[in-house]
Amino acid sequence: MAQASRGTSSLIDWKEVNASGPARAFHTGCVIGNSFYIHGGIMTKDSKDPSSSLFQLNPSSFTWSEVSFPGSPSLSHHASVALSNRYFVLIGGWNGKSRTADIFVFDTQKSLWIKPKVSGFPEGGGLSSHTATLLDNGEILILGREGSLRTQRRHGSGYVLTGSVESGQFTYREYTQATASRSGHTATIVGNKLYIVGGRDNNLIERHQGFKSGESSNVPATKKLADAIDKLESMAKYPGGRKNHIAIGGPGVLFLHGGETFDGRSREPVGEMFLYGEKPVLSFYKIGNSAVGRAGHVCAVKDDKILIHGGTGGRSTIYGNTFQLTFNF
Numbered sequence: 001m002a003q004a005s006r007g008t009s010s011l012i013d014w015k016e017v018n019a020s021g022p023a024r025a026f027h028t029g030c031v032i033g034n035s036f037y038i039h040g041g042i043m044t045k046d047s048k049d050p051s052s053s054l055f056q057l058n059p060s061s062f063t064w065s066e067v068s069f070p071g072s073p074s075l076s077h078h079a080s081v082a083l084s085n086r087y088f089v090l091i092g093g094w095n096g097k098s099r100t101a102d103i104f105v106f107d108t109q110k111s112l113w114i115k116p117k118v119s120g121f122p123e124g125g126g127l128s129s130h131t132a133t134l135l136d137n138g139e140i141l142i143l144g145r146e147g148s149l150r151t152q153r154r155h156g157s158g159y160v161l162t163g164s165v166e167s168g169q170f171t172y173r174e175y176t177q178a179t180a181s182r183s184g185h186t187a188t189i190v191g192n193k194l195y196i197v198g199g200r201d202n203n204l205i206e207r208h209q210g211f212k213s214g215e216s217s218n219v220p221a222t223k224k225l226a227d228a229i230d231k232l233e234s235m236a237k238y239p240g241g242r243k244n245h246i247a248i249g250g251p252g253v254l255f256l257h258g259g260e261t262f263d264g265r266s267r268e269p270v271g272e273m274f275l276y277g278e279k280p281v282l283s284f285y286k287i288g289n290s291a292v293g294r295a296g297h298v299c300a301v302k303d304d305k306i307l308i309h310g311g312t313g314g315r316s317t318i319y320g321n322t323f324q325l326t327f328n329f
Helices: 149-155 220-229
Strands: 012-018 028-032 035-039 054-058 063-066 079-083 087-094 099-107 112-114 117-119 131-134 140-143 158-164 169-174 186-190 193-197 205-209 246-250 253-257 272-277 283-289 298-302 305-309 322-327
Touching: 012 283, 028 079, 028 087, 028 298, 035 087, 035 298, 035 305, 079 131, 087 140, 099 117, 131 186, 186 246, 186 253, 193 246, 193 253, 220 246, 220 253, 220 272, 220 283, 220 298, 220 305, 220 322, 246 298
Parallel strands: 117 169
Antiparallel strands: 012 322, 028 035, 035 054, 054 063, 079 087, 087 099, 099 112, 131 140, 140 158, 158 169, 186 193, 193 205, 246 253, 253 272, 272 283, 298 305, 305 322
16 A cells, blocks of 8 residues: 655655545545545446445544445445535435436434435436535535536536425526536635636636635645645646546645546556645646555545545555545645
């Protein structure tokens, strides 16, 4: 297992904190209360049979435990948000037979799976490799989808999801603001801007004004990301396109790690790490090439910890280890 910083700046890198967690890729995860939950995913490379397992990580001890209750759906390539610091809301994904726009909710207080009614999504359509971003008004912005361009044009590539667990009803409506068609991208709100990164071989990053996150931005760990920019030199040109990476927002800064590139440099997931900031000018900063090359992994930010788990790596391996981002300054 990769633990060292081979070929990377020692400024920021990943340290393994659990070597034997659940081996999953293209799963989804959320922080709720004092726990990091992950759900679903695949256990072997290119599998079409997604898992229904739900796991819980204690970020203090870095120990994983399975949370097994009836009603958990089998899904991969899905997205999720946390609502009311209680509900783990799963949106869309591949169910083993087709892409779906269904919603499933795990109530972490009652240890209960709930399946709300869903309306508004085009009949015959579904979502996978999309993103779900919680807004400050309680709505959820859904962007991107896998599938042919014909399918994407017919069903659209952006939706706003409204509703609540308490009402038992969620409704999709088409998102009218134009965005580039993507899948395997990230969508992160920093300040009042939405940053959509990757998921295609060009147009690496889109910025859209007028957004406010429904998640807390006062997280100590992300403040260190902003501090790191002053210690790095800006890149002469932007990185190339990538997909299935992770992105974490901090005060005025965006951190990117891993993914698969479109430029043919590598057939395996990369360990590249970048920071993107707007001050003093729009710039990317390369941190280095971590030994932890991953794609289809998930991330979590809890208090002073930034974590990643699972994902695919070299030689088609599906990993189960968990890493914490370390700052050496």
